[in-house]
Amino acid sequence: xxxxxxxxxxxASGEDRRSPAExxxxxxxxxxxxxxxxxxxxxxxxxLSHVHAGSLHAAxxxxxxxxxxDLYTRRSEGVxxxxxxxxxxxASDPDRRGAYFETAGDKVYRHPTFYARAxxxxxx
Amino acid sequence: MExxxxxxxxGAHLVDQAELDDLQERFDATIAAEQRIExxxxxxxxYRRTLIRxxxxxxxxxxxxxxxxxNWITRAPSLKRKSILMAKVQDEAGHxxxxxxxxxxxGIDRTTMTEQLIDGTAKYSSIFNYPTPTWADMGAIxxxxxxxxxxxxxxLCRASYGPYGRAMVRICKEESFHQRQGFEILYELSxxxxxxxxxxxxxVDRWWWPALMMFGPPDxxxxxxxxxxxxxxxxxxxxxxxxxxxxxxxPQAEVLGLALPDPDLRWNEATGxxxxxxxxxxxxxxxxxxxxxxxxxxxxxxRRAHEGGAWVREAxxxxxxxxxxxxxxxxxxxxAANEERAAAQGSGQGSAHDRRMAEAS
Numbered sequence: 001x002x003x004x005x006x007x008x009x010x011x012a013s014g015e016d017r018r019s020p021a022e023x024x025x026x027x028x029x030x031x032x033x034x035x036x037x038x039x040x041x042x043x044x045x046x047x048l049s050h051v052h053a054g055s056l057h058a059a060x061x062x063x064x065x066x067x068x069x070d071l072y073t074r075r076s077e078g079v080x081x082x083x084x085x086x087x088x089x090x091a092s093d094p095d096r097r098g099a100y101f102e103t104a105g106d107k108v109y110r111h112p113t114f115y116a117r118a119x120x121x122x123x124x
Numbered sequence: 125m126e127x128x129x130x131x132x133x134x135g136a137h138l139v140d141q142a143e144l145d146d147l148q149e150r151f152d153a154t155i156a157a158e159q160r161i162e163x164x165x166x167x168x169x170x171y172r173r174t175l176i177r178x179x180x181x182x183x184x185x186x187x188x189x190x191x192x193x194x195n196w197i198t199r200a201p202s203l204k205r206k207s208i209l210m211a212k213v214q215d216e217a218g219h220x221x222x223x224x225x226x227x228x229x230x231g232i233d234r235t236t237m238t239e240q241l242i243d244g245t246a247k248y249s250s251i252f253n254y255p256t257p258t259w260a261d262m263g264a265i266x267x268x269x270x271x272x273x274x275x276x277x278x279x280l281c282r283a284s285y286g287p288y289g290r291a292m293v294r295i296c297k298e299e300s301f302h303q304r305q306g307f308e309i310l311y312e313l314s315x316x317x318x319x320x321x322x323x324x325x326x327x328v329d330r331w332w333w334p335a336l337m338m339f340g341p342p343d344x345x346x347x348x349x350x351x352x353x354x355x356x357x358x359x360x361x362x363x364x365x366x367x368x369x370x371x372x373x374x375p376q377a378e379v380l381g382l383a384l385p386d387p388d389l390r391w392n393e394a395t396g397x398x399x400x401x402x403x404x405x406x407x408x409x410x411x412x413x414x415x416x417x418x419x420x421x422x423x424x425x426x427r428r429a430h431e432g433g434a435w436v437r438e439a440x441x442x443x444x445x446x447x448x449x450x451x452x453x454x455x456x457x458x459x460a461a462n463e464e465r466a467a468a469q470g471s472g473q474g475s476a477h478d479r480r481m482a483e484a485s
Binding site: 033034035054055056057059060063070071074075091093094 | 162166211214218221222233234291294443448
């Protein structure tokens with residue numbers, strides 16, 4: 001499926017079905033082709049949400065955080081970081097976005113502009 | 125989310141021709157409306173291939189681009205200059221990583237790209253195959269090479285592919301420090317002793333023409349330009365960007381008190397631009413084909429660094445696995461396979477939420 005593109009690397013680690021104990025024992029074994037992919041979220045200032053900044057590869061969560069600091073906050077862009085394994089994010093299907101989101105479209109009464117009687121009335 | 129997977133669609137089926145036409149139409153409409161194509165949108169295979177090639181080459185250029193300047197870190201003339209140069213080289217590494225990430229959203233993985241670079245099948249900007257024999261070359265690279273890169277890159281911030289445009293926004297913000305520090309190096313040398321001035325002039329003489337070649341072949345010999353502009357990946361032709369760079373550089377050279385090595389460079393009242401001399405495209409082709417002064421050296425250095433770092437990558441992966449196994453054992457030995465998978469992927473929490481996410485993936 002076209003919309004599965006871009007996840008190949010992310011799933012490489014997820015496809016390892018051995019138990020962690022088995023994996024831990026296999027120090028001499030070939031490692032995965034590359035470290036897992038992580039998505040990085042940066043809070044630029046206190047009071048603001050974390051915003052997606054980009055992605056990076058790292059062996060584990062701690063390394064992902066350190067790499068994220070070096071890669072995405074070299075100029076004081078952040079006061080807090082989140083890293084999330086890319087393989088653990090579930091997203092809606094972009095090719096079905098029309099049908100998926102259209103139910104919101106016909107509920108115009110959710111917007112204040114739907115109500116005309118209040119026009120010109122102060123503080124309303 | 126750039127790399128996220130889509131939850132299994134209930135109506136998954138083979139795409140027929142009518143549906144393909146529909147997808148193409150939607151793609152064209154998105155481009156025409158100046159909207160962005162995002163990673164998991166349908167896109168024509170040629171668009172995908174073009175982007176993978178272009179973003180990959182761009183990423184490789186940033187990574188190889190660390191070498192000519194890395195050459196001077198240990199020999200920078202002062203601690204201040206050394207700190208600045210290290211920060212700049214670190215930025216180049218960062219730019220390479222932003223771009224590799226953008227390319228990865230198109231379905232190619234980092235390891236493949238690195239292999240293509242070190243086995244010589246991937247291209248990168250020819251400019252980095254020139255040597256940096258003096259400190260003044262650090263100035264000329266910053267002023268001219270980064271200056272030309274900025275000309276190229278500012279319009280790429282509006283590229284139709286979302287992750288590429290976003291990477292370019294970040295890169296462009298950081299490039300202006302690069303150009304200004306280069307300008308400052310040249311300015312101080314140019315206004316220093318006669319020997320320093322000569323060193324600055326010689327560096328500009330070396331880098332001016334290769335910098336002009338960075339914009340690529342003339343429009344008449346650039347068969348991919350029209351398609352890239354139609355897709356709104358490129359916004360201006362090679363010659364348009366080159367002319368913009370020349371027009372910007374002439375007054376800057378005057379401030380530096382340095383001459384640009386082109387006897388045909390003169391203001392044209394009628395066009396409102398500077399006329400300039402012919403570029404030696406045979407040199408460009410030679411360097412592109414691998415016969416530049418430093419091609420072999422650059423690739424072999426990259427190969428050595430990659431192969432020499434293999435044990436570090438392996439050790440870090442082994443350590444991560446061990447830590448994850450330990451965390452899983454602590455969370456309660458007989459845990460479900462899902463929980464172990466979630467832990468192995470680095471979350472290490474093993475919560476109900478993790479299990480749900482692991483199942484979804």
